[in-house]
Amino acid sequence: MAEERSYFNEMLDNAGNPRAAYARLSAWLDAKPPNYLSRKTREAETIFRRLGITFAVYGADEATERLIPFDPIPRIISASEWRRLSAGIDQRVRALNAFLHDIYHRQEILRAGRIPESLIIQNDAFLPEMVGFTPAQKVYAHIIGTDLVRVSENEFYVLEDNTRTPSGVSYMMENRETMMRMFPDLFEMHRIAPVEHYPENLRQTLESVAPDLSKSEQTVCVLTPGIYNSAYFEHAFLADSMGVELVEGRDLFVDEGKVFMRTTREPQQVDVIYRRIDDAFLDPLTFNPDSMLGVPGLFDAYRAGNVTICNAPGTGIADDKAIYAYVPDIIEFYTGQKPILNNVPTWNCSREDDLAYVLDHLEEIVVKEVHGSGGYGMLIGPTASKRQIAEFRKILMSNPSNYIAQPTLALSACPTHVASGVAPRHVDLRPFVLIGDQVRITPGGLTRVALKKGSLVVNSSQGGGTKDTWVLED
Amino acid sequence: MLGRTASSLFWMSRYQERAQNTAKLLQAAYRTAMVTHAGQADGENWRFALASSGSEFGFTEKVGELTPRGVISYMVFDKTNPSSVRVCLETARNNARAVRTGITAELWEAINTTWIEFADVNPQSITQEKLPDFLAWISQRSHLFRGALLNTILRDDGYYFSQLGNFVERAENTARILDTQYWVLLPDNDVAGGASGERYQWIVILRALSGLRSYRFAYQDAKLKAGNIATFLILRDEMPRSLAHCYNWIDDTVEDLGEFYGSVQPSLEMGSQIWKDLKSTNMDAIYNNGLHEFLTDFIGRNNAFAHQLSIDYNFA
Numbered sequence: 014m015a016e017e018r019s020y021f022n023e024m025l026d027n028a029g030n031p032r033a034a035y036a037r038l039s040a041w042l043d044a045k046p047p048n049y050l051s052r053k054t055r056e057a058e059t060i061f062r063r064l065g066i067t068f069a070v071y072g073a074d075e076a077t078e079r080l081i082p083f084d085p086i087p088r089i090i091s092a093s094e095w096r097r098l099s100a101g102i103d104q105r106v107r108a109l110n111a112f113l114h115d116i117y118h119r120q121e122i123l124r125a126g127r128i129p130e131s132l133i134i135q136n137d138a139f140l141p142e143m144v145g146f147t148p149a150q151k152v153y154a155h156i157i158g159t160d161l162v163r164v165s166e167n168e169f170y171v172l173e174d175n176t177r178t179p180s181g182v183s184y185m186m187e188n189r190e191t192m193m194r195m196f197p198d199l200f201e202m203h204r205i206a207p208v209e210h211y212p213e214n215l216r217q218t219l220e221s222v223a224p225d226l227s228k229s230e231q232t233v234c235v236l237t238p239g240i241y242n243s244a245y246f247e248h249a250f251l252a253d254s255m256g257v258e259l260v261e262g263r264d265l266f267v268d269e270g271k272v273f274m275r276t277t278r279e280p281q282q283v284d285v286i287y288r289r290i291d292d293a294f295l296d297p298l299t300f301n302p303d304s305m306l307g308v309p310g311l312f313d314a315y316r317a318g319n320v321t322i323c324n325a326p327g328t329g330i331a332d333d334k335a336i337y338a339y340v341p342d343i344i345e346f347y348t349g350q351k352p353i354l355n356n357v358p359t360w361n362c363s364r365e366d367d368l369a370y371v372l373d374h375l376e377e378i379v380v381k382e383v384h385g386s387g388g389y390g391m392l393i394g395p396t397a398s399k400r401q402i403a404e405f406r407k408i409l410m411s412n413p414s415n416y417i418a419q420p421t422l423a424l425s426a427c428p429t430h431v432a433s434g435v436a437p438r439h440v441d442l443r444p445f446v447l448i449g450d451q452v453r454i455t456p457g458g459l460t461r462v463a464l465k466k467g468s469l470v471v472n473s474s475q476g477g478g479t480k481d482t483w484v485l486e487d
Numbered sequence: 488m489l490g491r492t493a494s495s496l497f498w499m500s501r502y503q504e505r506a507q508n509t510a511k512l513l514q515a516a517y518r519t520a521m522v523t524h525a526g527q528a529d530g531e532n533w534r535f536a537l538a539s540s541g542s543e544f545g546f547t548e549k550v551g552e553l554t555p556r557g558v559i560s561y562m563v564f565d566k567t568n569p570s571s572v573r574v575c576l577e578t579a580r581n582n583a584r585a586v587r588t589g590i591t592a593e594l595w596e597a598i599n600t601t602w603i604e605f606a607d608v609n610p611q612s613i614t615q616e617k618l619p620d621f622l623a624w625i626s627q628r629s630h631l632f633r634g635a636l637l638n639t640i641l642r643d644d645g646y647y648f649s650q651l652g653n654f655v656e657r658a659e660n661t662a663r664i665l666d667t668q669y670w671v672l673l674p675d676n677d678v679a680g681g682a683s684g685e686r687y688q689w690i691v692i693l694r695a696l697s698g699l700r701s702y703r704f705a706y707q708d709a710k711l712k713a714g715n716i717a718t719f720l721i722l723r724d725e726m727p728r729s730l731a732h733c734y735n736w737i738d739d740t741v742e743d744l745g746e747f748y749g750s751v752q753p754s755l756e757m758g759s760q761i762w763k764d765l766k767s768t769n770m771d772a773i774y775n776n777g778l779h780e781f782l783t784d785f786i787g788r789n790n791a792f793a794h795q796l797s798i799d800y801n802f803a
Contacts, residue, residue, distance in 0.1 A: 249584075
């Protein structure tokens with residue numbers, strides 16, 4: 014294990030005094046008896062398991078449904094910090110949607126030479142089927158989860174944009190619900206921006222991009238791959254809290270270019286599909302012919318303008334790790350403004366000199382697969398063994414264009430309940446953004462925390478936990 | 488309502504009912520196996536439990552030798568036996584999970600907690616002494632499920648489909664148990680005044696259908712007679728596991744469902760017809776035409792009803 018580097022402590026300043034936003038929480042923690050949090054954590058876990066708030070782990074034979082560890086100490090963001098963050102997120106998601114419209118139409122950004130053409134045209138995430146088609150209200154990515162990390166008092170970096178089917182919003186809501194049940198006194202002591210309107214906002218967003226806005230009622234549904242999917246709980250949660258049907262591919266069919274649900278009575282036409290399945294599985298007639306999850310003919314119905322699919326097929330090009338390095342250019346190109354939120358400096362291993370630098374510095378940096386997710390297939394240099402680095406070097410050299418690399422960031426840390434009491438642990442943040450007739454950002458988001466001391470991997474599939482995230486109101 | 492939702496509610500109830508029925512069969516077998524008596528081969532009661540739940544073939548293939556331990560393991564914990572308690576509870580819970588949005592929190596918690604606690608049990612820890620308590624626990628959890636369902640669920644189409652699943656399964660279970668040893672229920676056996684072999688078999692059958700005590704209330708002289716037992720379990724509507732009771736409930740439900748949707752599908756007519764036929768027959772007529780033939784015919788019609796239901800309402 015590498016020795017601990019210096020990092021930003023969100024609760025305590027360098028002198029060890031609590032920062033303003035954390036003052037009350039810090040005093041509250043100090044006043045509690047030693048085993049208080051352990052008891053509360055067990056309480057929370059019992060609630061989660063009983064309610065079935067679980068996620069599935071692939072490849073594990075037994076106990077395929079697990080709880081994401083829940084940390085009972087909230088993460089706090091001040092009102093002014095949040096204003097800056099949300100302005101940056103707003104700017105970023107608008108630019109990404111403009112970018113998507115452009116590359117599926119005139120491709121001005123390529124003509125202007127701001128992004129190499131090959132990076133788009135030869136990219137698997139670019140869907141030629143979408144060229145020339147304009148989705149309702151010109152919105153492509155309706156639901157985005159922007160992954161952020163904090164490295165100092167005023168510096169946040171965007172790690173990933175997640176413009177496909179970001180998950181985790183149900184944990185944001187259930188965490189808040191659980192916290193309110195367990196610590197009503199903490200909520201009395203703070204003015205915390207609510208998150209409970211998220212499902213209502215989501216439904217409004219989805220209805221606002223229906224193909225025919227003159228209809229008095231829009232039929233919305235959530236499309237899930239089914240109960241064995243790792244995020245199934247969330248799919249059910251969202252359908253339930255929006256009051257819409259949760260459907261699988263086999264519940265839908267296409268007739269004369271329109272999409273219908275199979276009900277116990279007459280088929281019911283569907284206007285908007287919030288899909289939680291990947292592009293490739295949407296429609297076996299257009300994409301992967303082996304897909305059992307999709308709906309034959311769905312894509313044609315979509316292109317005929319009879320149904321809206323959220324997010325649009327082909328949005329993956331906007332959160333492709335190879336495109337990521339260009340997002341600052343994308344923001345400038347479409348908004349004419351400087352980016353408010355920074356990108357992490359990124360080396361693109363398909364470039365020769367970048368690759369040379371990466372190979373020379375494997376011990377210091379993080380290397381990721383371009384299309385990977387969930388913390389799999391990556392190397393974290395500073396915590397890897399010599400052997401792991403040597404093995405990864407071979408893999409990287411055999412297919413450099415499959416990888417990007419970034420400096421190891423000193424992720425900020427928040428007070429976290431651990432075996433020995435309360436200790437700082439590294440965190441990231443995923444706020445959830447909705448884009449339809451307007452941009453709606455839920456204050457806060459999902460904070461993921463690396464529970465192991467010194468660890469920088471916050472993914473739930475790799476032993477990370479979650480925290481409730483509070484945005485204070487002025 | 489999605490056709491798949493209707494299907495999940497139907498099967499959720501069906502599998503929960505089946506889990507209880509399997510547990511009941513084992514309870515009855517266990518209880519009777521304790522009493523030694525002449526004229527019965529060893530393990531006959533366990534074989535009866537296997538046969539009634541349709542597990543005999545699978546058991547012979549997979550386990551072979553008939554021992555109490557082997558039967559318990561196969562019928563309670565085996566992942567490959569489609570009627571094992573484990574598979575029933577898991578399938579019921581998966582169906583409930585698929586319709587999380589369509590059931591109440593109370594109902595979900597009842598079914599989910601049962602599964603979580605069951606999955607935590609180490610099969611090795613259920614020794615023969617612990618078996619009765621464990622089986623009783625499964626039974627209790629099924630009652631909790633049904634109580635939560637009846638007390639919290641909205642009386643709409645979802646409720647109707649759940650009831651149909653419940654009573655189709657119960658009717659099938661009762662008919663199978665009767666048919667497995669239908670000959671002990673033939674009236675000729677009454678002449679012998681209940682030879683001890685038959686007597687024990689009658690008791691197993693009544694126990695497996697939770698009917699031993701209530702039989703004594705239903706028949707004033709409380710004497711076990713083949714004809715009365717058969718009548719009790721087939722035609723007496725007040726017996727909650729009789730075929731008549733199941734179809735009386737189904738008849739009410741199909742009427743409600745037809746009204747709810749404003750149209751009568753072929754399956755609904757089939758359900759009503761089965762009830763009408765049960766109501767208009769009597770035990771003499773059944774014996775005259777053959778008890779075994781009656782039961783086989785009933786099982787076939789019960790299945791055909793469930794199948795037609797899945798077509799009429801787009802079960803996926």
